[in-house]
Amino acid sequence: MxxxxxxxxxxxxxxxxxxxxxxxxxxxxxxxxxxxxxxxEPSIENMLSQINTEVDPEFVYNYEQTKFVPPPGKTLLIMGQTVESISEYLENFPNRKIPGGWSAYWGIPEFKGIAESHKNNTGTTQNHQMLVDWFPDTVVHSAMWMVGKWNIATFAGKGDYDKVIKKYAAWAKSTDRPIYLRIGYEFDGPHNELEPESYVKAYRRIVDVLRKKGADNIAFVWHSYASKPFKDYKLSEWYPGDNYVDWVGISVFGHAYGSADFGPYCDNVLNFAKEHGKPVMIAESSPVKGIDKENIEVWNQWFVNFFSFIYNKNIKAVSFINENWQKLSIPGIQHWKDARLYTNEKISEAWFQETNKERYLKRSPELFEQLGYPKH
Known part of the structure; x- marks a missing residue:
């Protein structure tokens, strides 16, 4: 038609x-x-306003027999924890301020990952010397792996690894900077199977050897898992003594989900530190349920509680692990997810606006002086 x-x-x-x-x-x-x-979606200012910045006066106390503690009202900021994750962090945040320190790991049986690179069975690389070479005016946050399994702690207590400790002492002295050494980190964690008696004996021997070799730039950190302990031993049974401990450390992973109250086991460690006049550091931390690309829910679920805890409990140093846990072959953490800051732009911006505050000590020519480290 x-x-x-x-x-x-x-x-x-x-x-x-x-x-x-x-x-x-x-x-x-x-x-x-x-x-x-x-x-x-809240603004960055609104996100930061959720943090409770009040300090509980109960956790403002005098420190005794310690070293390299930030001044009142200050917290040392540390990041970690592998060559790969640190390099990736620098690539993604090239214009951000460098933290006051970086983390690295090694195992007491061998002098590896300290003076040169060492790739371990998790597929990641450790290199303490890289941190010294790349980042002047920063501290080294050094974690010494030592467990009860395979009689590692027993051998350490008998002196089987004294040669390794002496090499570490020589290297530490050569760095001429503060080193925070976590001996047998997460000593009370069930995954480490450390018996208190063998742990204390090994810890004391390690400290004695390092002191005898004149490694005076090392602060000794007694790092608790801050969760249900191995065999329900009392925390005090693992304590080497005030003369052997400069700092008390805790881990913060699942603890921070839900509220700024991290539970009775964590409270127990904090109160123990207070009773012994030791500063507290968050030695390891990460939002292990992951940082989502599409939303910022993790900010209120984890980061707000994390930062509120730092203020409320007067935490003197904090180490954040910027890591994609799904890429690591570590037994027991298969359900942990990608917790890298650059996964979400708004989360990372809020992180930097908070940590850029004067409270957090970052790399600077004045850092060592602020920590009471003598110039040489």
Whole structure:
């Protein structure tokens, strides 16, 4: 059936008129919906305002027999924990301030991952000397792996690894900077199977050897898992004594989900530190359920509690592990997820706005002086 040209033109004019009438309100409605959606996501300022910055006066006390403690109202900021994750961090945040220190790990049976690179069975690399070479005016946060399994702690207590400790002492002295050494970190964690008696004996021997070799730039950190302990031993049974401990450390992983109250086991460690006049550091921390790319829920679920805890409990040093846990072959953490800050731009921006505050000590020519480390 033939359709005349004028009829088609009339229909086109009609449809055009309808579109011109209805399209602007539709576009405006879509734009408003988008803006309304964006406005429901809090601003960075609002995210930071959720942090409780009040300090519990109960945790402001005098420190005894310790070293390299930040001044009142200050917290040393440390990041970690492998060559790969540190390099990746620098690539993603090239213009951010460098933290006051970096973390590295090694095992007491062998002098590896200290003076040169060493790739371990998790597929990651450790290199203490890299931290010294790359980052002047920063501290080294050194974690010594020592467990009860395979009689590692027993051998250490008998002196089987004294040669390794002496090499470490020589290297530590050569760095001429503060080193925070965590001897047998997470000593009370069930995964380490450390018996208190063998742990204390090994810890004391290690400290005695390091002191005898003149490694005076090492602060000794007694690092608790701050969770249900191995065989329900009392915390005090693992304690080497005030003369052997400069700092008390805790781990913060699942602890921070839910509230700034990290539970009775953590409270027990904090109170023990207070009773013995030792400063507390968060020696390891990470939001192990992951940082989502699409939302910022983890900020209120974990980061707000984490930072509130730092303020409330007067934490003097904090080490954050910027890691994709799913890439690591570590038994027992298969359910842990990607917790790297750059997974979510808004989370990372809030992180840096908080840690850029003067409270957090970062790399600077004045850092060592602030920590009471003598210039040589």
């Amino acid at each position: 033939a359709i005349c040209k004028s009829t088609i033109q009339n229909k086109v004019i009609f449809l055009t008129t309808v579109l011109l009438f209805f399209l602007p309100p539709l576009l405006w409605s879509q734009e408003k919906t988008t803006k309304d959606s964006e406005s429901t």
